[in-house]
Amino acid sequence: MAQITKKTDKHFPEDILFEVVSRLPSKSVGRFTTVSKSWYAFIRSPAFIASHLNRSIARNVDDDSLHCLLDVPTTLDEHKTCTVLCDNTVSVDEVYEVELPMDFESKTCRLVGSYNGLVCLTDDGYGYGRIIYVWNPLLRKFKCIIGTSCCCNRLYKEFTKVIVGFWYDVVKNDYKLIRIMFFGNEGFSGYDKEQSHVEVYSLNTGYWRKINDAKLPGIIICSHQPAFIDGALIWRALYSPVSEIDEDFIVSFDTRSELFRRMEFPDFREYHSTQEVPYLLVYKGCLAFYVAPDCGDEGSEVWSIWVMKEFGVIESWIKEYNEETQQPALWPIGFNKNNEILIDTSDEGIIAFNFETKQSRILELYCYKNCWINYIESRVFLEEKLITGKWKFIGRKSYIH
Template identity: 25%
Template sequence: MEKSTMKNSKLPKKSPSASNMMEQLPQKVILHILSRLPLISLLQSKLVCRAWQILIQDPLLITKHFLHMAEAHNDPSFILQSNWPIPDQLYFIDFSSHTEGDDQVIISKKLPNFAMFMCLADSCNGLLCMHNTSQSIYICNPFTRLYIELPKLTKYARPGQLWLGFDPISKVYKVIQIVFQRYLRRSLGNSFVPSQNLIQSEVQILTIGSLAWRNLGMIPYRLIRPTSKVMVNGRLHWLSKPNKYTTASSLISFQLATEQFQEVPKPDCCGSSLDRCFHGLVVLRGCLSAGSYHENYEQLEIWVMKEYGVKESWIKEFSIGTTYVPRTFNQQDIIFFNNSRLHFPNSFVGILCILKSGEMLLKYNGRALVLYDPHQGTFKDLTFPEMPNQFQIVEHIGSLKWLEIPS
């Protein structure tokens, strides 16, 4: 008869619960581990147990996680927003999980919108600035769905161009609105006449936590549409038309601490000539950078300011052919794309970032995302399920962070 082994068999040990594991590890070690998780994984960890939910909502972990995401040498993440053809589509795109050879962005998470018919304006420190078609402007965290509505600015029928910035000196967030005045009146003695040739814009600013906007007056600039700001050296930067009769662009900066505008020097090759003016700004490896077209808009040069504020430090670092047409384009997209070469060069092709692989992420008319390999000279379309065919996109650090408003 076969001897029974039942007495000698051992039942499997019960796995320790998440709470027990947390009790066995020092708090410092737990924070160190969790602060290095991708945001999506951190959000999923809240579902493990109530103890983890409480821990992940701890302000110390939220701050530690944000600082790690901001300082880590990872590929960036983005918020992509679209109202066409389906309204209120909001996606988080994480390129840190994109692997070489993929035809798709690995992680794309559709986010719930907190209000209807919202338009994406800007991103800063894990927060979004959004507005609707009326006068309502919001600051929100798309992951926690926390939001505040800013005080109304009733002077205009709808918001102008909006940007969100953080002043590291005073530790406050500020929203800047710039509205181009198409027709201003200038004083001629005691009479007033329309001035159609004068380029001026009105600047409003709001320190978040205050009750009212402040008027900073007029500036002699018209920001080029569509335009996005870049933050370098504690300053916001934009491209502007210096006057009505030139296509050349000026590079202007705004210091959040002093609330002063200043022009930034450009290289000599980007003077007043049409084919050498800047058409888009980006931060590459911490340096202020800009795109410049030439040769009938078939080449996009990327210029980098290696030493901030030093005109002689501008160098041409990349040259990208712009004749590639994304495979996702339909016939109407192709027609619009070709027309953009001459009529909308600032929205034609733009660079978003350089990935760790050395590939460059390009956007095409807000209708396609493409990876360009500068070493091989090859292009690769990027898509994800339900990707809209018209969108706005901004670089965004996914975070559970919320506003710290001084009392």
């Protein structure tokens, strides 16, 4: 437990003070940092931050009114304002706005993921995956992580595709990044990924390390923002066009064993056309995917949800829902806490649809050139300094199997 000076302890026993303050909302806790130097150190201590975060997560689970979404603009020509939204069963209300404190050379950004109140972003232009930001919107603090590996400087432009993932390592209490870089050999199509380079970054150590011999030959990872299930980052993938194999499948990266794995989709095209794309999502803690007709398709509209009941077991895929509707959809944003799927439509903006009750509601919000993600406020602290990713050649072999 964090140590508090005798002056701070004069009227309140240390353990009682710890219990009381760690139960308060994040903004209230922030005000107490100005009480004294001892209070500032107390609230900044790792023990307090961990306790406050765990209780914030518990409150978020128990109280619908505390569930938040973060609305992040992906095109930054006009503004850099993010909005924290409170999502409940009745409405989605704006709580407050916060400016993105970092600059993006391309004036576009890509949302990678969010864990424990930290949001990961990268430039969506040339700097994609080369300049990565980890940001705490509540504290207005961020780290800028610049890749300095041999592949990120001299050869970076030659990589035809870069994929970034972000997660929290519970065992080591560490926030980590993975960067997968596909390389097109001279004389081959840019989509023929004969070479790949995979590296992992630890915020605790400040080092990038290469995962030796990781190969994803002939594969295109299509989804930028991965799903995260059971310690694995998961993307939708395709074979390269030159392979003459046209089928979707799943690539997962186990963050504990650092192994890649391929998994198959079920035969959903029995119910949908070959043009429809499966969007990977997380539904009630399980890997799921959503399929709907393209916005311009004519005829009957069918929204389907398939769920993998046991992660990694292909036979456990089931078609959970198959709903006929007249509402065209652009793409799914994800599921909210109430297990409603948030869908960006062409006409009405964002709607929330509950497959169990068959009820939908219009949120009167639009997601054009924006991205939403589940978000929880936290006091997880980030030093205000530039972090230049150092290079360290350590690691283990990892293959897709």
